[in-house]
Amino acid sequence: MTKVINIGNEAKIGDGSFSIIGGPCAVENYAQMEKVGCFLNSLNIKFLRGGAFKPRTSPNSFQGLGFEGFKILKEIKEKYDFKVVSEVMDPRDVEKASEYIDIIQIGSRNMQNYVLLKEIGKTEKPVLLKRGMSSTIKEWIMAAEYIKKEGNENIILCERGIRTFEDYSRNTLDLVSVPIIKSKTDYPILVDPSHGTGRKELILPATKAALAIGADGVIIEVHPEPSKALSDGFQSLDFSQFKSLFNEIKKINELV
Numbered sequence: 001m002t003k004v005i006n007i008g009n010e011a012k013i014g015d016g017s018f019s020i021i022g023g024p025c026a027v028e029n030y031a032q033m034e035k036v037g038c039f040l041n042s043l044n045i046k047f048l049r050g051g052a053f054k055p056r057t058s059p060n061s062f063q064g065l066g067f068e069g070f071k072i073l074k075e076i077k078e079k080y081d082f083k084v085v086s087e088v089m090d091p092r093d094v095e096k097a098s099e100y101i102d103i104i105q106i107g108s109r110n111m112q113n114y115v116l117l118k119e120i121g122k123t124e125k126p127v128l129l130k131r132g133m134s135s136t137i138k139e140w141i142m143a144a145e146y147i148k149k150e151g152n153e154n155i156i157l158c159e160r161g162i163r164t165f166e167d168y169s170r171n172t173l174d175l176v177s178v179p180i181i182k183s184k185t186d187y188p189i190l191v192d193p194s195h196g197t198g199r200k201e202l203i204l205p206a207t208k209a210a211l212a213i214g215a216d217g218v219i220i221e222v223h224p225e226p227s228k229a230l231s232d233g234f235q236s237l238d239f240s241q242f243k244s245l246f247n248e249i250k251k252i253n254e255l256v
């Protein structure tokens with residue numbers, strides 16, 4: 001049985017509904033987040049993503065706004081009543097981050113950062129634990145165990161694709177991990193078709209597949225102007241693409 005994770009008083013992940021989390025890869029400025037917030041709110045979406053600490057492959061790429069980004073997220077969260085997901089990379093930031101965001105994301109690159117996992121384990125904050133890009137399902141479950149062992153059981157897993165020889169897509173989205181996780185654990189599991197495919201045209205089919213295979217939801221990158229995004233613009237949907245995905249998924253979801 002999937003454990004229902006309460007996010008604050010009203011929102012839940014793992015309760016049988018298909019949760020949709022939307023937002024840009026990175027928080028860039030207030031105006032950008034306000035546009036995204038207003039748009040997602042118009043679709044009645046409850047969960048907002050946006051990275052303030054960005055683990056970029058190159059140290060010369062935009063690294064995120066840090067706590068300034070968290071402040072922006074909190075303003076938008078309060079304005080539209082969102083639950084906010086954002087990454088924390090440094091164990092020293094965990095406590096302070098908890099004042100701004102609702103779900104702490106542990107990124108793929110930090111899935112085996114045991115100091116970070118233990119620090120988050122000492123809180124009661126919901127955690128979105130992304131699968132390491134080169135991690136087996138067993139290693140991923142063990143990473144969750146590090147959090148749980150410290151007392152925090154508010155864990156949500158996220159399949160975000162793994163490294164294989166295939167290079168057409170950015171990663172290989174291992175969707176069968178969803179039923180495997182369901183059979184081996186009681187954690188809810190989301191799918192990230194944005195990082196999982198790295199290709200806009202694959203995000204809708206991957207989201208449909210995630211729904212069909214039993215995922216508890218998806219986390220999708222959306223940006224007001226993807227071509228100007230400071231990170232991951234190539235895989236970010238614009239508002240109209242996101243809206244048509246949302247409507248299509250809603251239609252299918254109502255049928256099942």
Ligand code: PEP
Pocket residue numbers: 025051055106107108109130160192195
């Ligand atoms: C992200 O969600 O923007 C991100 C960096 O994801 P991942 O850790 O899966 O690469």
Ligand code: MN
Pocket residue numbers: 025026195221231232
């Ligand atoms: Mn990204």
